Amino acid sequence: MTDRIDTVRVQLGARSYDVRIGAGLLARAGAEIAPLLRRKRVAIVTDETVAGLHLPALQDGLAAAGITASALALPPGEATKGWPEFTRTVEWLLAEKVERRDVVVALGGGVIGDLAGFAAAVLRRGVRFVQIPTTLLAQVDSSVGGKTGINSTHGKNLIGAFHQPALVLADIGALGTLARRDFLAGYGEVVKYGLLGDAGFFDWLEVEGPKLSSTPALAQAAVRRSVEMKAGIVARDETEEGERALLNLGHTFGHALEAATGYSDRLLHGEGVAIGCALAFELSMRLGLCSQEVPSRVRAHLRAMGMKVDLRDIPGDLPGAEGLLGLMAQDKKVQDGRLRFILARGIGEAFVADQVDTGVVRTLLEDALRG
């Protein structure tokens, strides 16, 4: 295992921060976090599964720098990301007497990072927080960029705030504890970066992708490149007025499929993104933006990785094309009632399209549902 730590700076003026990437960062978390602290204590928010795997290592790492830590372990899973556990977290942080100048630590995947980040955003009108993402998806996407929040009965991530972390520690060693399915779901977000803006990275993933889960140095390189791309986009468009929307490649289709499967185990978010990317490239081809080889190459790589690619890879029944279109229309990416897609002129050449012909999307979905 490599000991090299990479640093990617997210440039946001006074709110700039480092994303540190490498093996062993949990063990050295105390030294990493200490410069942020006014007093040597932090409050950790995590989930029960991650607590069993990584909390002792984090607490030992903090203790090595003389930092004491209390911890709240929430139930694992997407259902945690709602008002009841959010309220519980905020009240716990207040009971722990977390003050304006203290730091909250989010240890876990996207659910914990989003919920704890939002709790930090509203606690005493905003306290700083550190993201310690333990899943591939959280390391390459949700821990970076400051989107925090919880789900509503009306939809995912509809309640939240932009609140940038003060530091992100992505310990590559934590990826070794991920189930294969969770690793591949995170990989859906990795491949997205190549597809949206870096054809050379996609070329590299075609060769090295299958080795990532067993080769920490390659996983580190993939996380670093993904975070570099996200950091650049966030620095240029923090609040998604323009370019940041490119990060939603595959998400209009993916969110509809997640909604259609009840946000359940039938389809993980990253799996929906991967299928959504394949559909977005197919749509781009049908709209005459790129040649047939482009979506074929995307699909071939996802298949080679052992990922879900087609609608028939999702277990159970799906609604028809009209039902899926209806779910897309509810997505929060909809503007003025128009469907918004991220399309591409080729691999690494994505752009935002607001005026996509619904008829072409409907036919594409009908064909995809027929398999």
Ligand code: GLY
């Ligand atoms: N996950 C998309 C974004 O951070 O903008």
